[in-house]
Structures are given as structure tokens and as C-alpha cells.
Amino acid sequence: MNILITNIVVFEYTGTETYVKELAIELTNRGHSVEIFTFFKGKLAQELIEKGINVTSDLRQLKLTPDIIHAHHNIAALKVLSFFKFTPVVYFIHDRTSAFDYPFRHKNILKYIAVDYNCKERYCIENGFKEKDIEVVYNWANVDRFRLKQKINSHPKKALVFSNYLDENNIYPEIKEACVELGIEIEIIGSLSGNPCTKPEQILSKYDLVFAKAKAAIEAMATGAAVIVCDYRGLGGMVTSSNVKHFRDFNFGMKLMSKEPTKNNLIEEIKKYDSSEIIKVSEYIIKESDFLSVVSRLEVIYTELILEFKNEKRGNYNSTFFRNIFIYKVVLRSLILTQIRLRCPKLFIFLRSVFKKFKRNF
Structure with a gap:
């Protein structure tokens, strides 16, 4: 199947970026066609491109029409949904407080997923989603990479x-x-x-x-x-x-x-x-937390949603113009700070230290 993954950043080795990298490579190894849409590309994006996985900030440069969209981060997902209006979506939250993980509604989102029960609370307690509509799919450990060592010391050194x-x-x-x-x-x-x-x-x-x-x-x-x-x-x-x-x-x-x-x-x-x-x-x-088992579960979800969408099933939560405008308002500050952090890291560290001092003083 053709799978499009969204992530606000594919720049360095942070949580969701590493998640996207491992998932994209494994899905490709299993014979799927995977592409990634992001607003910010860096070394990690280049690494994936060199492995034959298309990573782009321009939706017109995607090579395939996706059968399913695996969506992280609200404004990246909204951008893709405005471009692919007839594609089912599975939407993930990885963070309880990040502005980019503020959940939104859309008729094409057939399944909402949280990586833990804290994120599920963000859906349900803070935003009025029904508990039965949120599935928890935990983070993984790729044990092919992170292998158990042979000796565990009796005392930490x-x-x-x-x-x-x-x-x-x-x-x-x-x-x-x-x-x-x-x-x-x-x-x-x-x-x-x-x-x-x-x-x-x-x-x-x-x-x-x-x-x-x-x-x-x-x-x-x-x-x-x-x-x-x-x-x-x-x-x-x-x-x-x-x-x-x-x-x-x-x-x-x-x-x-x-x-x-x-x-x-x-x-x-x-x-x-x-x-x-x-x-x-x-x-x-x-x-x-076996990596391969989680990816297999995601494959099942993708297949089910593609079939359900073809049978004219749509999501339980619809978007509105004003809800989407609110999303952009929520993420604006974070989007600016992300750009500063990636393009001018020294300036970002300076601004962060100033903000901390301001908070302590007031």
C-alpha cells in the first residue's frame, strides 16, 4: 500500500522523528511505498532520502497518491488533508502538552491513536472525545538495534x-x-x-x-x-x-x-x-514493546481503514472552519520557536534562558 506519514519536523533524532524514521524503513522493508511530508527537513530527512524514501516539504513533489495517511502533528495533517481530500487518516498524539499535538477533528480521520493513557486523557478529558474512540498503541523498542547486554553489574559504575x-x-x-x-x-x-x-x-x-x-x-x-x-x-x-x-x-x-x-x-x-x-x-x-509487533498492528489498522473508507465510512468527529483556525492560532508560537531552534540554535538557547529568568522573577 501507499503510505504517507506526516511529522512537523524530520530534522534530528528526537522522539517522533526517530519514530517516523524506524516506521518508514520497516514499512518499506515490508514492501509498502512510504513517503513523508514535513515542514522542516534536516540531516535525518537526508538520511531517509538516501535510503530511497521520499521526504518533502512540498506536497506537489510526492510521487504517489496515498492509500492511507499516518498523521502526526495537527498543522502538518491539516495541510495534507486539504491536498488529499479523499484519503483515510489515522491520527496520532505523542505528547500531552505540545501545541502540535493538540487534537483536531476531521471526517476523514477514521481512527484516533494515543501512545499512552496520558495522551488519551488529552483527547477525552480535555477535548471531549469518547474513550471508546481512542486506541492506545504504545511506543516500541527496536530490539534489533537495542540489544540486551550479556552482563549486568551488581552495582552501578x-x-x-x-x-x-x-x-x-x-x-x-x-x-x-x-x-x-x-x-x-x-x-x-x-x-x-x-x-x-x-x-x-x-x-x-x-x-x-x-x-x-x-x-x-x-x-x-x-x-x-x-x-x-x-x-x-x-x-x-x-x-x-x-x-x-x-x-x-x-x-x-x-x-x-x-x-x-x-x-x-x-x-x-x-x-x-x-x-x-x-x-x-x-x-x-x-x-x-516489540517493534515488529507494533508495526504489524499498524499494518492491520491501515488495511482496515482503507477498506472502511472505500465502504463510505467516515469519522465520528467533523471539523469546522473555526476549529481549524483555532489550531493555527494554538501552534503559531510553537511553529516560530521550532524554526528558531532548528535554524538558529544559539539564539533559541538564549531566548530560552531569558524566558526562564523572566518566569523566576515574575
């Missing part, structure tokens, strides 16, 4: 902060202090810290302990690292066999980050390191 959102001015100093006090070496990777890593699967096995959230946390667990859910929003805590199901329901993300990431709180979580627990968590993640 090396730790990694695996995040695009942390740096020396944002939580990392507290993590570093906690690790140093416990005699643990600490490193950081991610775009904001100036140390991006395009192939984390090649280095994760070196670390006993990883501070991460969402997809990064899942990937770290798949390699046999102890994971403490932590990011700029706060501290979630150590993932254990007793909480892993609950943590997965909320994508190892913001809903869990109820603690302050102070040095003492971090030390308390680090001391929960237990090699037998790590093995149990890793085995659970490898089994329950």
Missing part, C-alpha cells in the same frame, strides 16, 4: 543522561552531583547539551544506569540498563518490576514526574539499583 532536553543549566547538575557522591561516572548525550548521538544503540550497553523518559527510556531498558525516569519536568523514579506496567501505560513520561529532581531525591532513586530487577524489567520491555 557508569551512568548516562539520555535526553535532548537537559544540559548544564537544566537538571543535569543535580544528577551529576548525585552520581559523583555515590562514586558513579556520569555522561550526557542529546541535542541541547551539544552532544547529539545519532546511534545510541552503539553506546547504551556501556552504562549501568540511564536517566531518560519516553522512547529513550524504553530503548535503554531494552539494553539492560536500570532506568530512572527523569527530565526537565521532574523526577519519576526508578523503573522496577512492580511499577513497569504502570510506567509503560504513561509512556515513562511527564505524568509520572511528580518529584523534585533534587540531589537527595536522585540519590534515593539511584540506591534502588538492583540487578535482578533490571533483568525482569528488560525482559518485560523486550516482550511487551
